Amino acid sequence: MNPSLKTRFFALLIGALLITPNAFAGSTLDTVQKRGKLLCGVNTGLPGFSSVDSKGRWTGIDVEVCRAVAAAVLGDAGKVEFTPLTAKERFTALQSGEIDLLSRNTTWTLTRDSSLGVNFTGVTYYDGQGFMVSRELGLKNARELDGASVCMLSGTTNELNLADYFRTHGMKYEPVVFDTADQVVKGFESGRCDVLTSDQSQLYGQRVKLADPDKAMVLPEIISKEPLGPLVRQGDDDWMNVVRWTLFAMVNAEELDVSSKNVEQMKMASKNPETRRLLGLEGIKGKGLKLSDDWAYQIVRQVGNYGEVFERTVGKGSPLGIDRGLNTLWKDGGLQYAPPIR
Numbered sequence: 001m002n003p004s005l006k007t008r009f010f011a012l013l014i015g016a017l018l019i020t021p022n023a024f025a026g027s028t029l030d031t032v033q034k035r036g037k038l039l040c041g042v043n044t045g046l047p048g049f050s051s052v053d054s055k056g057r058w059t060g061i062d063v064e065v066c067r068a069v070a071a072a073v074l075g076d077a078g079k080v081e082f083t084p085l086t087a088k089e090r091f092t093a094l095q096s097g098e099i100d101l102l103s104r105n106t107t108w109t110l111t112r113d114s115s116l117g118v119n120f121t122g123v124t125y126y127d128g129q130g131f132m133v134s135r136e137l138g139l140k141n142a143r144e145l146d147g148a149s150v151c152m153l154s155g156t157t158n159e160l161n162l163a164d165y166f167r168t169h170g171m172k173y174e175p176v177v178f179d180t181a182d183q184v185v186k187g188f189e190s191g192r193c194d195v196l197t198s199d200q201s202q203l204y205g206q207r208v209k210l211a212d213p214d215k216a217m218v219l220p221e222i223i224s225k226e227p228l229g230p231l232v233r234q235g236d237d238d239w240m241n242v243v244r245w246t247l248f249a250m251v252n253a254e255e256l257d258v259s260s261k262n263v264e265q266m267k268m269a270s271k272n273p274e275t276r277r278l279l280g281l282e283g284i285k286g287k288g289l290k291l292s293d294d295w296a297y298q299i300v301r302q303v304g305n306y307g308e309v310f311e312r313t314v315g316k317g318s319p320l321g322i323d324r325g326l327n328t329l330w331k332d333g334g335l336q337y338a339p340p341i342r
């Protein structure tokens, strides 16, 4: 290779390394601990999942996941900086290293898991796609939507599932695509479309945002699987383990009836070996995750178990009032299941 070609080759190689997600390999846990703060990507504003009030306080199930990771890694659930991201921006923000973790009602799919340089770490909310229609159309189910105009958000799985659904049933539709959720709701409200489609959990929140919610109704059908969960960059196994086991600790805590209310007492008095391992009193403790021994105790004490978080953000204790449904623990017939801490 002649010298100028050689220089260009190495310049290109260094450039490629810099933009490759793996350039961050193995470093996120260290980075977060050194920085003393977690950078978490969340939704710009989706009731129940992630929204901010006038005092700058963030709430929602996705937000609580960020806080739980900060409690595990930094011992302080408050040490999180939230970065609001649109559906389109979210993957680039993670790939480029702008955030450490993306927790933004994002569906786990094969394409995303295998071609974006990211890894999904688990499922915080089992969702499915649904439809909201104007009541005056007098529709009973989604099979009556042939020829409808449909409002939706670009860059989402919802756009793709809709095409599948109409194709499967030999029906036609006119897509009306927007860039932000507010535009989607406004489009629906102003009559730009007959139907609005999105993950069903969001339809209830969007319906409440309408000037007259009674004019709209959510159809009963669910046309897809939308397992929503947090994701990290590929090639960073330590960090992936930390995020994944944060979720598992929350689910295990619920299963063991350990909550933010009784965790102190459980720590003092529980004789159950599973509970004692969860709280870092015996067993592997924090060693395998490179965290302090009380990592899971801090999650439960500062944020709560999975059930507590679900109820206060999207469940019966919240304005959304969503049923646990698929998100019930496995032992009660749902899908929420975590491998054991041992």
Ligand SMILES: N[C@@H](CCC(=O)N[C@@H](CS)C(=O)NCC(=O)O)C(=O)O
Binding pocket: 043, 044, 045, 046, 085, 086, 087, 105, 106, 107, 152, 153, 155, 156, 157, 158, 179, 180, 181, 182, 184, 198, 199, 202, 226, 228
């Ligand atoms: N779970 C789906 C949909 C995610 C999504 O972004 N949904 C919209 C609902 S319309 C949303 O959250 N919008 C809020 C926003 O963009 O601020 C995905 O991962 O593609």
